[in-house]
Each structure stands twice: as structure tokens, then as C-alpha cells.
Amino acid sequence: MNLDLAAHYLDEARRQLRGHKRMAESAMAQLSDEEFFVTLDPESNSVAILVKHLAGNMRSRFTDFLTTDGEKPDRHRDTEFEMPARPSREELMRMWEEGWQSVFSAIDSLGPEDFARTVTIRGEPHTILQAINRQIAHYAYHVGQIVLLAKHLRGAEWKTLSIARGQSTQFEKKAIGKLGMKEK
Numbered sequence: 001m002n003l004d005l006a007a008h009y010l011d012e013a014r015r016q017l018r019g020h021k022r023m024a025e026s027a028m029a030q031l032s033d034e035e036f037f038v039t040l041d042p043e044s045n046s047v048a049i050l051v052k053h054l055a056g057n058m059r060s061r062f063t064d065f066l067t068t069d070g071e072k073p074d075r076h077r078d079t080e081f082e083m084p085a086r087p088s089r090e091e092l093m094r095m096w097e098e099g100w101q102s103v104f105s106a107i108d109s110l111g112p113e114d115f116a117r118t119v120t121i122r123g124e125p126h127t128i129l130q131a132i133n134r135q136i137a138h139y140a141y142h143v144g145q146i147v148l149l150a151k152h153l154r155g156a157e158w159k160t161l162s163i164a165r166g167q168s169t170q171f172e173k174k175a176i177g178k179l180g181m182k183e184k
Contacts, residue, residue, distance in 0.1 A: 006112035013132050014107055017139065021100055024143045026161050027150035033089050035153045045081065047149050050142050051092045053080040058099030061121065061135055062106035066114065070121035070131065107132070 028036065028047060039046045045053070060075040110128065118125045126134065151158045 003112035006115045009115075009129065010107060010110060010112075013136060014104070016136050017100075017103060017107070020136070020139045020143045023161055024146045027147045030154050030157075030159060031150055035150075036089050036092075037083075037086065038149075038153060040149070040152070045145065046083075047146050048087075048089070048092055049081055049083060050146050050149075051096050052083070052087075053077075054139065054142055055092075055095035055099035056080040057135075057138065058103050061131075062102040065106035065109075065131075066117060066119060069123060070119065070126075071123075103135070 028051075031047060035047075037046050037048045039049075056075060056077065057080075060072045061070040063072065115128050117128055119128065119131050120126065121131060121134070147161065
């Protein structure tokens with residue numbers, strides 16, 4: 001891979017991952033401690049369970065990213081979807097932060113020359129590009145679930161994380177004004 005292209009890719013991967021983290025945290029900040037643990041039905045995950053799962057996945061995938069399989073032997077994925085003893089929200093958020101620290105530390109340690117390397121996840125070889133893209137997609141999937149749950153639980157009290165419904169035209173006018181452009 002072209003070294004400039006690899007460097008640009010790493011910057012974009014960081015940008016997307018930071019955006020996913022920020023979106024999930026903005027949604028979670030709107031939830032009460034009680035809502036954080038709510039499941040919609042027996043087969044659903046709560047935001048707390050999604051946080052626990054994501055933290056476990058991040059730790060496993062990105063600890064020793066270049067040198068060990070992304071599915072660590074001490075990871076017990078199925079238990080990430082169980083909550084026999086309810087941890088505190090603070091404990092789960094500590095795990096969340098540690099997971100993201102693993103992600104960003106691993107990606108920050110990569111250089112364009114590393115794109116010639118292969119890593120494994122569950123014994124399956126992946127290029128660096130494939131491995132990072134796999135995780136970006138996985139995190140986006142679960143962040144979407146967190147946002148949907150938070151929006152559902154907050155109902156009319158939900159504060160949108162993007163352009164509010166019915167406000168697209170106003171947003172576009174504001175953006176055009178900031179750029180010093182004329183409207184069409």
C-alpha cells in the first residue's frame with residue numbers, strides 16, 4: 001500500500017472511531033443509571049451489556065494487535081452478554097474507557113509500513129486494513145444500538161445527536177452562511 005495512502009487511512013480510521021465513541025457517549029449521557037440497565041425484552045441487550053461487550057471486544061482485538069490473535073484466550077465473549085451481578089455504571093464506563101484506550105493505542109502505534117503485515121482474528125488472517133475495517137463496522141453496529149435504545153428510553157426528552165427532524169433546511173442555510181456561499 002502506498003505509504004501516504006496508509007497514513008491517510010489511519011487518520012480516517014481514528015476520526016471514525018472517535019466519532020463512534022463520541023456518539024455513544026452522547027447518547028449514554030442522556031440516560032439515567034436505571035435506564036442504562038434496561039432491556040426491552042428477555043432477548044435484548046441493555047446499554048450496559050453493549051458497553052461490557054464492546055469493552056471486551058476492544059481489549060481482545062487491540063491488545064498486542066500485531067503479535068497475538070485478536071481473540072484472546074482469556075476472553076469469554078458469552079459472559080459479556082450476561083450480567084449476573086450488576087456492576088456500577090462507573091465500573092462499566094471504566095471498562096469502556098480502557099477498551100477505547102486499547103483501540104487508540106494500537107492504532108496510534110501503527111505506521112504505514114505495518115500495512116504489509118497480517119494479523120489474525122480467531123485464527124483467520126486479516127490485512128491490517130481488513131482488521132481495522134472489521135472493527136469500525138462492528139463498533140458502528142453496536143453504537144447504533146446504543147443510540148436507538150437511548151432514544152427509545154428517553155422518548156420526548158431525547159436530545160438529537162445530529163440535525164433535528166424538520167431542521168435540515170435551516171441547517172443547510174447556516175452551513176452555507178458559514179462558508180460565505182450564496183444560496184441557490
